[in-house]
Amino acid sequence: MNTDNQTRAEMKIGLLLLMLPVSIVLRAWVLTLLWGWFLKPAIGVDHPSFAVCCGLLLLPEFLLSGLAQTKLKTIPDVISADIISPLFILLIGWIIHQFA
Secondary structure: OHHHHHHHHHHHHHHHHHHHHHHHHHHHHHHHHHHHHHHHHHHOOOOOOHHHHHHHHHHHHHHHHHHHHHHOOOHHHHHHHHHHHHHHHHHHHHHHHOOO
16 A cells, blocks of 8 residues: 555656646746737837746745645655755756746
């Protein structure tokens, strides 16, 4: 039974790691389109590049991630949320910044 739970957890982590870049790219693409359709005509601000949109999508995740931490109970969860998650977001932001 324990190996089944471990296998499921590993599959979930693998799926998350695969879906994260896809999600960021998709959301950034949608943001560039929506920005061009609505914000540019409304306030006259030219739409940002795709890479800048990827970075903009990381800001709310980083800023609001602290709100979900009240549910964390185990030490690995706390370490993941307080140390690994911000560093991972920073790494993604740094990679995107290289293309901006």
